[in-house]
Amino acid sequence: MPEPTIAQKSPYPVEVEAGKSYYWCACGLSANQPFCDGSHKTTSFTPVKFEAPESKTVYLCGCKHTATSPFCDGTHAGL
Numbered sequence: 001m002p003e004p005t006i007a008q009k010s011p012y013p014v015e016v017e018a019g020k021s022y023y024w025c026a027c028g029l030s031a032n033q034p035f036c037d038g039s040h041k042t043t044s045f046t047p048v049k050f051e052a053p054e055s056k057t058v059y060l061c062g063c064k065h066t067a068t069s070p071f072c073d074g075t076h077a078g079l
Contacts, residue, residue, distance in 0.1 A: 007063070023049050026064060
């Protein structure tokens, strides 16, 4: 399986709204990081859909290597 492109080696703090769906970029190619813009269509990756259970700040993975996608788990520190 190919490796995703590292968009950045830190998380993206994002304000999300309760009940709203979001699509996290898993390939690392999106120009609209950390969200999908369709750039994955030339890859084997697909975006990760998630729904915000509450309105708050979340930290979305920027390195694309997290084990808890779409959320940062600190993996970037070892890359």
